[in-house]
Amino acid sequence: xxxxxxxxxxxxxxxxxxxxxxxxxxxxxxxxxxxxxxxxxxxxxxxxxxxxxxxxxxxxxxxxxxxxxxxxxxxxxxxxxxxxxxxxxxxxxxxxxxxxxxxxxxxxxxxxxxxxxxxxxxxxxxxxxxxxxxxxxxxxxxxxxxxxxxxxxxxxxxxxxxxxxxxxxxxxxxxxxxxxxxxxxxxxxxxxxxxxxxxxxxxxxxxxxxxxxxxxxxxxxxxxxxxxxxxxxxxxxxxxxxxxxxxxxxxxxxxxxxxxxxxxxxxxxxxxxxxxxxxxxxxxxxxxx
Amino acid sequence: xxxxxxxxxxxxxxxxxxxxxxxxxxxxxxxxxxxxxxxxxxxxxxxxxxxxxxxxxxxxxxxxxxxxxxxxxxxxxxxxxxxxxxxxxxxxxxxxxxxxxxxxxxxxxxxxxxxxxxxxxxxxxxxxxxxxxxxxxxxxxxxxxxxxxxxxxxxxxxxxxxxxxxxxxxxxxxxxxxxxxxxxxxxxxxxxxxxxxxxxxxxxxxxxxxxxxxxxxxxxxxxxxxxxxxxxxxxxxxxxxxxxxxxxxxxxxxxxxxxxxxxxxxxxxxxxxxxxxxxxxxxxxxxxxxxxxxxxxxxxxxxxxxxxxxxxxxxxxxxxx
Numbered sequence: 157x158x159x160x161x162x163x164x165x166x167x168x169x170x171x172x173x174x175x176x177x178x179x180x181x182x183x184x185x186x187x188x189x190x191x192x193x194x195x196x197x198x199x200x201x202x203x204x205x206x207x208x209x210x211x212x213x214x215x216x217x218x219x220x221x222x223x224x225x226x227x228x229x230x231x232x233x234x235x236x237x238x239x240x241x242x243x244x245x246x247x248x249x250x251x252x253x254x255x256x257x258x259x260x261x262x263x264x265x266x267x268x269x270x271x272x273x274x275x276x277x278x279x280x281x282x283x284x285x286x287x288x289x290x291x292x293x294x295x296x297x298x299x300x301x302x303x304x305x306x307x308x309x310x311x312x313x314x315x316x317x318x319x320x321x322x323x324x325x326x327x328x329x330x331x332x333x334x335x336x337x338x339x340x341x342x343x344x345x346x347x348x349x350x351x352x353x354x355x356x357x358x359x360x361x362x363x364x365x366x367x368x369x370x371x372x373x374x375x376x377x378x379x380x381x382x383x384x385x386x387x388x389x390x391x392x393x394x395x396x397x398x399x400x401x402x403x404x405x406x407x408x409x410x411x412x413x414x415x416x417x418x419x420x421x422x423x424x425x426x427x428x429x430x431x432x433x434x435x436x437x438x439x440x441x442x443x444x445x
Numbered sequence: 446x447x448x449x450x451x452x453x454x455x456x457x458x459x460x461x462x463x464x465x466x467x468x469x470x471x472x473x474x475x476x477x478x479x480x481x482x483x484x485x486x487x488x489x490x491x492x493x494x495x496x497x498x499x500x501x502x503x504x505x506x507x508x509x510x511x512x513x514x515x516x517x518x519x520x521x522x523x524x525x526x527x528x529x530x531x532x533x534x535x536x537x538x539x540x541x542x543x544x545x546x547x548x549x550x551x552x553x554x555x556x557x558x559x560x561x562x563x564x565x566x567x568x569x570x571x572x573x574x575x576x577x578x579x580x581x582x583x584x585x586x587x588x589x590x591x592x593x594x595x596x597x598x599x600x601x602x603x604x605x606x607x608x609x610x611x612x613x614x615x616x617x618x619x620x621x622x623x624x625x626x627x628x629x630x631x632x633x634x635x636x637x638x639x640x641x642x643x644x645x646x647x648x649x650x651x652x653x654x655x656x657x658x659x660x661x662x663x664x665x666x667x668x669x670x671x672x673x674x675x676x677x678x679x680x681x682x683x684x685x686x687x688x689x690x691x692x693x694x695x696x697x698x699x700x701x702x703x704x705x706x707x708x709x710x711x712x713x714x715x716x717x718x719x720x721x722x723x724x725x726x727x728x729x730x731x732x733x734x735x736x737x738x739x740x741x742x743x744x745x746x747x748x749x750x751x752x753x754x755x756x757x758x759x760x761x762x763x764x765x766x
Contacts, residue, residue, distance in 0.1 A: 177672075181567045185578050188564070192581050195640070198607060199596050211605040264488035267481040279485070286496050288753075290746040292701065292722055296506060296729045296739045297499030300513075320495035325488060350480050379589025381704045382722070386730045395591035399708060402595050409599050416592045427587045431580055434587065438645060439652035 196420075203227070203414040210409035226410030230401070230418070237404055239415050242397035245311060246378055247422070249393055253315045253377040254370050261324030261369065262362070266354045268325065269332035270340065280329070283322045295383075302387055313387040318377065324369055331365035332358065368437040371430050378423055394419045503739050511736035518736075525740035535728075539741055541716055542724035543748070549706075549720060550699040553635045557695045558688070561643050565650035566680070579651065583644030590641070594708025597637035598624065601709060625713040634705050634718060641705075642698070646691050653687030654680070689760045693753060700749055721745050 202210050203226045205219040230239035267273070268280050298317055307313040339361075340353045348356075359366070378394070385396040392400070394415075401415045427434055482489075507525055511518045529536045564582065568575050585593060600607050601623035613619020623633035657680065665675045681688075703722040706712060712719030725745065729738025 178570065178572070181570060181572060185564075185567060185572065189578065189581055192585065192640070195596055195600060196584075198600070202599070213605075215605075215607055215610055260488040260491060264485045267484035271481040271484070273478070273481040276481070279489075283492065286492075286500075289500070290697070290701065290742075290749045292725060292742045293503050293746050294496070294499045295726070295742060296735050297502040298495060299730060300502070300506075300735070301494065301499065316491070317495040320488075320491035322492075322496070350484070354484070375587055375589075379587075379591070381589065381591050382726070386726065395589060398591040398595050402598065402708065407605070409605075412595055412599065416595050419592050420588050423587045423589070424584065427580075427584060435579070435583065435648055438583075438648045 199413045199416050199420075202409055203417045205410050207408045207410045210413075211407055223410070226408075226412075226414035229405075229408070229411045230414055235404075237397070237401050237415075239394075239397060239401065239418060242392050242394045243418060245391065246393040246395075246419075249311050249314045250374045250377040252311075253319060254373045256315065256319040257321075257324045257373040258366060258370055260319060262328050262359065262366065263354070264325045265328035265332055266350075266358060269329045270335075270358070271350065283325055287322045287326065295386075299386060308387055309389040309391050311388075311391065311393075314377070314380065314384050314393060318380065318383065324373065327369055328362070328365060331362055335361060364433070367430070368433040368440075371426065371433050372437050374426065375423060375434070503743060506735055507737075507739035507743055509736045511734075511739070513733035513735055521736070525737045526744070528737070529740060529744065538716065539721075539724055539728075542719050542721045543745070545706075545716075545718055546700055546702065546721040546745075548631065549634060549702050549718075550696060552631055553638050553699045553702075554692070554695050556635065556639050557642060557646060557699070558692050560639065561646035561691070562650050562688070564643065564647045565654055566676075568647070568651060569654045579644070579648065582647055585641045586645050588641075590704030591708065593637060593641045594704050597633070597640070597705075598709045601633045601637070622714075624710050627714060627717055630710045630713065630718050634702075634709060637705055637709060638699070638702070642695075646695065649691055650684070650687060653684050657683045685760075689757070692760060693756050696752060696756060697749060700745075700752070 201217060201219060204222055204224065205216075206221070206223045206225055209216060209219065229235065230237060268276060268283075302308060302313045302317060305312070307316075335358065339357050340348075340350075343353050343357060380393075381395040381399075384393045385399065388396060398412075398415050398419060402412050405411045508520060508522060509518045510521045510524070528534060529539060532540075568578060572578070599605075601609075603609060603620060603622050603624060606623065608623065609619050609621055612621065621629045623629045661679045661683065662675055665679050670678065701722060702720050703726075706718050706720050706723055710718045712723060721741070722745075725738050725741045728741065729735045
């Protein structure tokens with residue numbers, strides 16, 4: 157957009173950067189890019205090696221021979237590292253968690269952003285205040301609560317409790333308050349009730365915010381490590397599974413990296429497809445924080 | 446600029462709207478008194494069970510000798526706290542883990558605050574491919590700590606890791622103990638963490654830089670400012686709220702470090718890199734001594750709250766927060 161305009165406005169960059177500075181900057185960015193890309197590439201290459209080759213004293217950047225041993229091993233049902241089952245669990249947990257967050261956060265945020273009631277400020281203040289509490293406080297009590305519900309080792313434990321986070325409500329409310337008041341004024345005159353306004357006017361207008369929240373919730377749930385490490389015992393999701401895979405195959409790096417590749421593919425695809433939402437979501441959470 | 450105005454702007458708007466709403470009572474006249482609560486009910490139920498209740502019960506549990514495996518959970522008052530502060534029993538291991546957390550925070554926050562600022566400033570020159578670079582640097586963040594942990598455990602492996610191999614090739618010793626010797630383990634953990642989260646802070650800085658009005662740079666240039674002076678007198682003061690935000694968030698994230706140590710060093714050598722959260726989870730969910738673990742988590746949270754407040758005091762000084 158702004159880049160299309162010819163030079164004099166410098167497009168918001170640092171002023172007067174000379175050609176030399178630009179070349180040096182470019183060189184530095186390329187070096188950093190190598191530092192960022194190489195570990196990914198190494199993970200993928202390693203996953204296609206035979207196990208002995210992964211610990212060779214001279215590392216190889218092309219598998220010799222090319223092997224799917226690592227992937228075969230993690231598909232083996234005889235081993236107690238069922239990566240495909242963990243993968244399925246991660247998908248189920250992340251999808252249902254995301255739907256739960258979208259449903260509960262958007263309805264609560266609608267009331268807090270667009271309805272008038274006495275306790276509104278108090279409730280919103282209380283919800284936002286919990287964003288500042290270090291999460292470690294919740295760990296032991298929530299373990300006991302989840303245990304009371306009989307959810308230890310059940311996917312319920314990684315779908316439901318984390319949906320209580322204040323972030324979604326805060327995020328949706330910040331979006332809802334930017335929509336013009338005239339929307340519901342007209343609808344109310346036409347006799348619509350608040351459920352209609354919410355479901356037929358506000359929600360369709362909020363697709364970008366909902367998409368951002370959906371993606372951030374999915375990523376957070378997919379990557380969550382500490383909580384599932386303790387509440388899931390056998391019926392694991394991928395992140396705690398990878399820890400088990402690592403300790404079960406100490407030096408069989410082809411297997412461990414194959415697990416890493418499998419855990420990375422869905423989120424990398426999601427990131428590439430929905431990059432705009434992810435990056436805007438992060439930038440916005442920073443600005444609003 | 447845009448940052449503070451964005452936030453205060455939205456607050457002002459809310460207040461204005463609230464005032465308007467009460468005079469015209471747009472919502473209230475048409476909605477039943479129950480309507481707002483019906484909308485909030487599903488979330489508030491979750492919030493009450495998994496946020497409010499645990500908050501209260503963390504305090505309650507910490508006042509008991511709460512062993513998950515034993516039927517009796519006798520009330521012991523502040524014993525769990527006094528035991529920790531007087532150094533009884535295994536308290537030394539807890540303080541060792543607190544010290545490890547403090548060290549990791551001390552070593553990781555400066556690079557995580559400064560490097561992304563540099564990267565963001567370079568990217569903000571409207572370099573061709575800016576968005577591609579930004580996406581590449583951010584990519585590790587979407588992988589999560591488990592993938593980053595197992596990948597860096599391999600890269601940092603003292604005998605077969607890529608890092609030592611290439612260090613050896615360029616003339617260093619090539620057998621540095623990245624996973625089990627000091628200070629190398631700290632360098633490895635900080636390096637892996639920087640690789641993982643640099644892009645997150647970069648994006649926040651970039652958004653902040655893009656919010657700085659251009660006429661400020663024009664004015665500085667008219668006054669004869671060079672690049673460095675423009676940075677000192679325009680960029681830094683304008684970016685101050687963003688830097689404060691990034692610093693605070695990074696301190697809190699670093700103080701919550703768990704996965705990197707768990708997967709890369711497993712606390713080696715001798716528990717020196719075992720972090721507070723590793724120790725608390727061991728105590729509470731490994732040995733099931735939940736009373737003392739709850740007390741430890743409250744001490745850690747209190748320490749974080751104090752650091753957060755000091756940080757705002759110190760960095761936010763002279764600002765109109």
